[in-house]
Amino acid sequence: QLTSSFYSNTCPNVSSIVRSVIQQALQSDPRIGASLTRLHFHDCFVNGCDGSVLLDQGGNITLSEKNAVPNNNSARGFDVVDRIKASVESSCPGVVSCADILALAAEASVSLAGGPSWSVLLGRRDGLIANQSGANNSIPSPFDSLANITAKFAAVGLNTNDVVALSGAHTFGRAQCRFFSSRLFNFSGTGRPDPTLNATYLATLQQNCPQNGSGTNLNNLDPSSPNTFDNNYFANLVTNRGLLQSDQELFSTNGSSTISIVNSFAGNQNAFFVAFAQSMINMGNISPLTGTQGEIRSDCKKVNGS
Ligand code: HEM
Ligand SMILES: [Ca+2]
Numbered sequence: 001q002l003t004s005s006f007y008s009n010t011c012p013n014v015s016s017i018v019r020s021v022i023q024q025a026l027q028s029d030p031r032i033g034a035s036l037t038r039l040h041f042h043d044c045f046v047n048g049c050d051g052s053v054l055l056d057q058g059g060n061i062t063l064s065e066k067n068a069v070p071n072n073n074s075a076r077g078f079d080v081v082d083r084i085k086a087s088v089e090s091s092c093p094g095v096v097s098c099a100d101i102l103a104l105a106a107e108a109s110v111s112l113a114g115g116p117s118w119s120v121l122l123g124r125r126d127g128l129i130a131n132q133s134g135a136n137n138s139i140p141s142p143f144d145s146l147a148n149i150t151a152k153f154a155a156v157g158l159n160t161n162d163v164v165a166l167s168g169a170h171t172f173g174r175a176q177c178r179f180f181s182s183r184l185f186n187f188s189g190t191g192r193p194d195p196t197l198n199a200t201y202l203a204t205l206q207q208n209c210p211q212n213g214s215g216t217n218l219n220n221l222d223p224s225s226p227n228t229f230d231n232n233y234f235a236n237l238v239t240n241r242g243l244l245q246s247d248q249e250l251f252s253t254n255g256s257s258t259i260s261i262v263n264s265f266a267g268n269q270n271a272f273f274v275a276f277a278q279s280m281i282n283m284g285n286i287s288p289l290t291g292t293q294g295e296i297r298s299d300c301k302k303v304n305g306s
Contacts, residue, residue, distance in 0.1 A: 001290055002121035006100075011092035015120070018101060019108040021084045026112065030227045033109030034173025035077035040106040041166070041283065042075060043099065045156055046134045048287030050127030051098035053135070054081060054300040061130050061303070068135030073216075074176070078301070081105070085300050098300035099124035103284045110280075113172055115229030116273035121284060125294035128303050142179045142244040146253045149246055156286045158279070164250055164261040165275040166283060170221040170243070171233040177208065178215030180244050185211055196252040198240040205243075219243060231273075234266035 007014050025032045043053040046065055053071065057064035065071055066078075081098070084105060088096045100122045111117040138156070140149045153163050183194035184206050193202050201223070208217055220226035221243050222233050233247075242248030250258045265272035295304050 002123045002285065002288060004119040004121055006122035007092070007096060010095045011088065013091060014088055014096055014100075015104055015108070017087050017091060018084050018104040019112070021080065021087050022105060022108050023112060025080045025083070031172075031174055032077055032080055033113050034169075034221075034227075035075075036080065036102070036105040036109045037169055038173065039075060039077055039081070040102040041169070042071060042135070042139055043102050044283050044286045045138050045152070047127055047129070047131050048156075048289070049099050049103060049124050049284055050287075050289050050294060051102065051124075051297065051300060052127050052130045054078065054098050054102075055130045055303065056301045057130075059303075059306045060128075061306075063130065063132035065130045065132055065135040068132045068139075070135055070139040070141070081300055089298070094296055094298065096296070097124050097126045097294075098297050099126055099288070101300070106280065106284075110169075110229050110276075113227060113229035115171075116277045118277035118281060121281060123290055124288040125290060126297040126300075127289055127294050140246065142175075142246045143182070144246060146246070146249040146256060146258065149249075156283075158282055158286075160257055161261060161275060162279040162282055164258050164265070165272065165279040167247060167250060168231070168233050168265065168272055168276055170247055171225070171229050171231070172227055173221050174218040174226075175221050175243055176215060177205075177213060177217045177219065180205070180219075181209045181211075181215060183245055184209060194245065194248075196240050196242075196248050201241045221247075231265055231269040234262050234272065237262050238266045 039053060043049055046052055053065045055061050055064055057067055084101050103120050107120045140152045150160060150163055187194040208219055224232045236242060237251040251262045298304055
């Protein structure tokens, strides 16, 4: 029951306000659009798209999602969310939820990076709780098998097409070495690298991720166009240049129905863009709070009155 016109009377310029703050942030941080897009994903997979990922630990929030394994020292962009919220509040006080800001920020980030635009469905309200164990259990890990990743998507009502299309978000942004270094030297105890890694790409990654390093060095998820939202991610998979094991598995899992989808997106950027936009709408529809449920937070980091 979300609608694209939800704020047309109460905050008609909300999309352009969100977009302009992101545009400004991109000037000093070309990665920020990717980081914001990921926040919407990590929000929606835990208790639905309710802004739960944004809550700081403290008071009634005893275990934040920010401190869950998939987010800790990894999720970023919270300061920019606060800047967007402040800018929206100054035009339309008390009206726009933080959960909707994440959905709008994802669309603005993707389209500003050259990707598709879509009409964002709105009207989500902000939740009153965080679910740290939910974040630990429901957000896919880069070490999960494709079957487990598909199961985690299915648990929130998303199908295999959504898995492949949404994984295409790894067309921009960065990943720390620790999320894929197990592929580089001694993959699954074989004493050899992951055989599904292109040899030239492997050598580059080994250089940037030394065996006794801290694991926090950053690598482009899409080495061919790191800040552009395009279909190169899928072309990379076809040539064994997926960065995360969970990326490469979409193409390298024998007999998987994901292979033909990867091939079609690799060969047709428009097909990817259309599918990505639809899957982002699907993801944004995961159990939103609406009507009188939840609240409109005045500070995205805190439940009102706390
Ligand atoms: C399919 C399962 C997925 C897995 C296992 C996965 C895993 C990861 C990991 C490990 C990172 C690197 C984090 C870091 O180094 O701190 C990452 C980054 C990222 N992910 Fe995913 N992800 C998945 C799906 C998605 C989806 C559905 C989206 C959005 C629609 C998304 C968007 C991003 C973006 C944009 C980045 C870069 C963020 C940045 O540079 O700050 N991912 N992902
Ligand atoms: Ca790209």
